[in-house]
Amino acid sequence: MIKSVLNKVFNTNRRENIIEATRNPYQELRDMALNLPHSQRIEPTVAGLYALLCEYKVGETTVTEVYTSEGSASLYFSNGKSIIGGGNHDSVHHPTKDLMSDISGIYQAFPRLKNKEDQPDDSETKFIFVGKNNTHTTSDITQEMFAPNHRLHTLFNRVNNIRTEIRKIEQSRHAEVQI
Numbered sequence: 001m002i003k004s005v006l007n008k009v010f011n012t013n014r015r016e017n018i019i020e021a022t023r024n025p026y027q028e029l030r031d032m033a034l035n036l037p038h039s040q041r042i043e044p045t046v047a048g049l050y051a052l053l054c055e056y057k058v059g060e061t062t063v064t065e066v067y068t069s070e071g072s073a074s075l076y077f078s079n080g081k082s083i084i085g086g087g088n089h090d091s092v093h094h095p096t097k098d099l100m101s102d103i104s105g106i107y108q109a110f111p112r113l114k115n116k117e118d119q120p121d122d123s124e125t126k127f128i129f130v131g132k133n134n135t136h137t138t139s140d141i142t143q144e145m146f147a148p149n150h151r152l153h154t155l156f157n158r159v160n161n162i163r164t165e166i167r168k169i170e171q172s173r174h175a176e177v178q179i
Contacts, residue, residue, distance in 0.1 A: 024080040026064070033066040034116050037132050042070045045104035048132030052100065052107075054159050055119065055126045056142060062119050065163060069104075071097040073162060086166040095165070099158050103129070110136040127155065 036042060036050040044050045054065040062078040072087030073096050086092040107129035113136060120126040126139035138152065145156040 024078075025082070026062075026076055026078045026080060029066075029074075029076045029082065030064050031116075033064070034128070034130060034135065036068070036130050042068055044132050045069045045100055047104035047107075049100060049104040049107055049129060050132065051130040052103065052159075053126075053128040053130065055128070056124065057120060057122050065159065067096045067100060067159070067162065069097070069100045071100075073166060075163075075166065083166060083170055086162075086169060089165070089169055091165045092162055092169070095158070095162050099162065103155065107131060107136050108134070110138040113137040125152075125156065127152070 030053075033051055033053055037044070042050060050069055052067045054067070056063055064076045064078075066072075066074045066076065068087075070087070071093040073092050074086065075083040087096060108131065110127075110129060112134050113128060116135070118126075120139060123141050123143070124139050125142045125145060126137065129136040140150070140152055144150055145152050147153060150156075
């Protein structure tokens with residue numbers, strides 16, 4: 001489903017796997033991730049978790065990272081750019097599936113998401129857990145999550161590690177294009 005929307009909305013440079021939007025699709029892609037339980041396109045974890053969204057600001061841009069139960073990982077930027085296809089690589093796919101499996105038993109302990117339109121504050125990282133029956137969320141000051149004793153440190157650290165792998169893949173793609 002996500003790929004069909006991408007093909008409709010974007011001019012895709014398949015060699016780089018970076019998408020340049022002909023129109024800004026950020027909100028549409030974010031909404032699609034938040035509505036995965038209704039699409040029935042992927043199977044949830046045993047505990048009913050479809051996706052984890054990690055959102056934060058970089059300057060004026062909101063970054064939404066989407067990790068799914070099937071092991072896919074994408075980054076959407078509110079300025080219209082996107083990075084997709086990270087889950088096609090073992091270094092992203094397996095850690096993403098493991099993360100989703102590990103958090104599927106705890107996500108319901110977080111408060112329910114009240115407003116899907118809420119964006120993170122400038123200094124905050126927000127996690128949204130898209131479940132079969134409900135969507136839950138938690139957030140905190142980004143800098144504080146680096147502390148090993150912070151309640152979200154492990155989740156924050158694992159997401160950072162997967163993001164690092166996605167960046168390595170993108171850097172490798174750019175190096176291939178320049179050769």
